[in-house]
Amino acid sequence: MGKRFWNEYQKTIAKDRYFYERSCIRQTFFPGSEAAFINILRNDLGLDIYDSSHQHTCTGIGYHADVVPFETTMTIVARLFSLMAEKGYENYVPSCVTSFGVITEIVEKWNENPALLEQARELLYKATGRTFEIPKNIAHPSDIIYAYREELKSKMKYQLVNRFTGKPLRIVEHIGCHYAKIFPKHGVGNAEFPYVLAGMIESWGGEVIDYPERRHCCGFGFRQYLVQENRGYSVSNSRKKFESMEPFEPDFIVCNCPGCTMFLDKWQYTIAEMEHKTYDKDGYGIPVLTYEEMAGLLLGYDPWELGLQLHQVQSESLMNKIGIQYNPNDKYKGYNGKILPLPNKPSVLKV
Amino acid sequence: MSKIAIIGAGAAGIEVAAILSKQHDIDLYEKEAAPLCNIRNKALLFPDFTPADEVADQMAAKLNNPRIATHYGMNITNLQKGQSGWQLTDATGTTHNADYVVLASGYEVFDAHKKEELGYGIYPGVITSLDLEKMVKTGKITNNMGDTPKTISFLQCVGSRDEKSGNNYCSKVCCVTAVKQAIEVRKMLPDTTVYVFYMDLRMWGQGFEEMYRTAQEEYGINFVRGRISEAASTYDQRVQLKAEDTLMGLPLNMSTDLLVLMVGMCPSEGTAQLANAAGIAGKYNFAQSVSEHLCDNLTTQEGLFVAGACKRPMSVNDTIQDARATAVTILEKIS
Numbered sequence: 001m002g003k004r005f006w007n008e009y010q011k012t013i014a015k016d017r018y019f020y021e022r023s024c025i026r027q028t029f030f031p032g033s034e035a036a037f038i039n040i041l042r043n044d045l046g047l048d049i050y051d052s053s054h055q056h057t058c059t060g061i062g063y064h065a066d067v068v069p070f071e072t073t074m075t076i077v078a079r080l081f082s083l084m085a086e087k088g089y090e091n092y093v094p095s096c097v098t099s100f101g102v103i104t105e106i107v108e109k110w111n112e113n114p115a116l117l118e119q120a121r122e123l124l125y126k127a128t129g130r131t132f133e134i135p136k137n138i139a140h141p142s143d144i145i146y147a148y149r150e151e152l153k154s155k156m157k158y159q160l161v162n163r164f165t166g167k168p169l170r171i172v173e174h175i176g177c178h179y180a181k182i183f184p185k186h187g188v189g190n191a192e193f194p195y196v197l198a199g200m201i202e203s204w205g206g207e208v209i210d211y212p213e214r215r216h217c218c219g220f221g222f223r224q225y226l227v228q229e230n231r232g233y234s235v236s237n238s239r240k241k242f243e244s245m246e247p248f249e250p251d252f253i254v255c256n257c258p259g260c261t262m263f264l265d266k267w268q269y270t271i272a273e274m275e276h277k278t279y280d281k282d283g284y285g286i287p288v289l290t291y292e293e294m295a296g297l298l299l300g301y302d303p304w305e306l307g308l309q310l311h312q313v314q315s316e317s318l319m320n321k322i323g324i325q326y327n328p329n330d331k332y333k334g335y336n337g338k339i340l341p342l343p344n345k346p347s348v349l350k351v
Numbered sequence: 352m353s354k355i356a357i358i359g360a361g362a363a364g365i366e367v368a369a370i371l372s373k374q375h376d377i378d379l380y381e382k383e384a385a386p387l388c389n390i391r392n393k394a395l396l397f398p399d400f401t402p403a404d405e406v407a408d409q410m411a412a413k414l415n416n417p418r419i420a421t422h423y424g425m426n427i428t429n430l431q432k433g434q435s436g437w438q439l440t441d442a443t444g445t446t447h448n449a450d451y452v453v454l455a456s457g458y459e460v461f462d463a464h465k466k467e468e469l470g471y472g473i474y475p476g477v478i479t480s481l482d483l484e485k486m487v488k489t490g491k492i493t494n495n496m497g498d499t500p501k502t503i504s505f506l507q508c509v510g511s512r513d514e515k516s517g518n519n520y521c522s523k524v525c526c527v528t529a530v531k532q533a534i535e536v537r538k539m540l541p542d543t544t545v546y547v548f549y550m551d552l553r554m555w556g557q558g559f560e561e562m563y564r565t566a567q568e569e570y571g572i573n574f575v576r577g578r579i580s581e582a583a584s585t586y587d588q589r590v591q592l593k594a595e596d597t598l599m600g601l602p603l604n605m606s607t608d609l610l611v612l613m614v615g616m617c618p619s620e621g622t623a624q625l626a627n628a629a630g631i632a633g634k635y636n637f638a639q640s641v642s643e644h645l646c647d648n649l650t651t652q653e654g655l656f657v658a659g660a661c662k663r664p665m666s667v668n669d670t671i672q673d674a675r676a677t678a679v680t681i682l683e684k685i686s
Contacts, residue, residue, distance in 0.1 A: 005464040005465055006467055190467070192467035192468045210584060211583070213583075214583060215581060
């Protein structure tokens with residue numbers, strides 16, 4: 001791929017002292033990713049990140065589904081900001097791309113319409129007696145991993161290289177819509193070719209695949225899946241992407257949005273059941289990782305601590321390509337040492 | 352007899368120089384090593400398909416005049432009004448004096464790299480209208496693999512009428528240029544299918560509308576009303592397009608061997624720099640005349656005149672006519 005004009009566009013990313021807002025989807029489906037992010041920041045980079053036990057929803061899914069009114073969302077975001085302010089933090093880090101979109105949208109609206117900001121202050125105070133400050137910096141966790149990608153590289157045990165061929169792994173990166181499509185200025189590399197994940201991939205030895213449906217919806221698209229009858233649209237969107245990327249033979253997909261990770265992962269099972277089709281040569285599907293899982297694997301984190309076994313498409317073939325050491329006997333071992341109930345095997349997709 | 356400096360040896364600068372040199376000494380400054388680069392970059396001129404070099408040769412012949420001193424490769428970077436006349440400063444810091452100055456520093460094409468979603472500089476199958484002119488001039492149109500393209504698609508209004516790129520104005524010449532180039536393609540490659548994606552086709556000049564009709568009826572060129580939203584590379588290095596056909600009311604997903612971006616006209620770097628230095632910069636950094644209706648060659652600065660596409664997008668023939676008007680205005684002023 002040739003030089004991209006906006007490649008060097010950089011947003012401001014705070015260097016330290018972050019207030020972390022967790023993601024409802026990620027805590028449910030990829031809890032290891034959030035834990036890995038905190039561990040990477042605290043243990044590998046020595047940074048200060050505050051993980052509040054009093055936090056709550058950003059309302060993102062309800063907001064985009066038109067069941068939570070704007071005023072409610074605004075007030076709930078104000079409460080999250082008040083949690084940050086009372087702990088003395090100024091740099092806000094929402095784990096989820098949807099939260100990132102909600103937060104940046106609310107702040108943008110407050111900047112453009114001070115009356116809304118006053119309304120938020122009043123609503124929050126009346127409801128909780130709390131006050132808040134607007135964060136000085138809002139960055140997505142993928143921004144922070146991107147900003148520290150070279151420091152992390154120096155600590156990594158592995159690279160994104162196929163140990164059998166010596167060639168870079170070929171990777172599809174998929175950026176959540178609410179990362180840069182709402183406000184391009186808030187995305188590293190702008191909106192057309194966001195560089196946040198591509199920068200990590202290139203720094204860590206991999207090769208980014210550019211394919212025709214690169215910008216197409218992952219299949220999450222709130223209204224496509226919230227109403228069960230609409231889920232065919234969701235599957236068809238994911239399928240369109242898989243069909244487009246298949247000829248490029250990706251080794252794996254990496255996402256910075258929980259919805260994208262979930263649907264690109266799980267719909268591979270659905271499509272396999274519906275059409276007896278998988279998108280790799282061997283019938284295992286294309287592994288879909290979060291950026292923390294990608295970074296954690298290369299840093300030598302235990303893949304089962306990262307939670308890779310919770311994905312629909314399993315990652316052993318990818319780990320074998322990289323040469324990552326893991327114990328297959330620990331895959332379904334719980335914290336108490338007992339083996340957890342094993343999941344059922346799909347009829348088509350190999351695991 | 353006055354000493355007149357003309358900045359820019361394109362069609363406008365040369366035409367003004369040719370007329371004024373009958374009575375005055377002219378210094379003609381050009382930052383490039385040769386005159387008429389913008390015209391010589393083209394193969395054929397609309398609407399009558401006159402070879403661009405033929406026009407350029409005739410223009411260049413006007414410079415064979417002992418009262419016109421040409422200064423090629425001299426980049427004028429500053430323009431200031433002095434006590435008695437004007438001071439021009441070149442890139443080396445040398446100053447040149449003149450009683451009167453004509454700014455004829457023209458345009459440059461929009462940098463298509465800025466529209467990343469269209470893939471210029473990223474995918475080899477995406478080229479600009481200027482790149483295509485050069486291909487037509489060499490007599491060979493090929494895709495990035497060196498093969499004859501089976502499909503060529505043109506996209507209008509790249510960097511024009513486009514709020515995202517900051518250029519809300521119409522570049523005026525791209526519509527008819529696309530029609531001209533589409534016909535050239537079909538003449539050279541009769542088996543190639545040609546699509547032109549447009550918002551609306553502005554066939555404003557004499558013969559333009561007829562050429563548009565000819566393109567459809569005789570050359571079978573497909574005009575699609577709609578924008579291309581993004582381009583990408585297919586696995587076999589063709590260009591994948593996402594567009595909308597607004598007349599059909601349908602999205603359009605297709606691939607093409609070459610995508611030609613019809614790049615608009617922007618003020619040249621010199622135009623923007625000198626217009627600002629002299630205090631006559633208008634919208635988008637084009638040079639601003641006193642009045643487009645009544646004094647389109649005068650500026651608010653005494654002794655500084657403007658000619659051609661440094662003011663706004665302009666065709667070659669309009670540029671020459673405008674330059675003649677500038678010359679007449681100057682003669683009226685200083686006689």
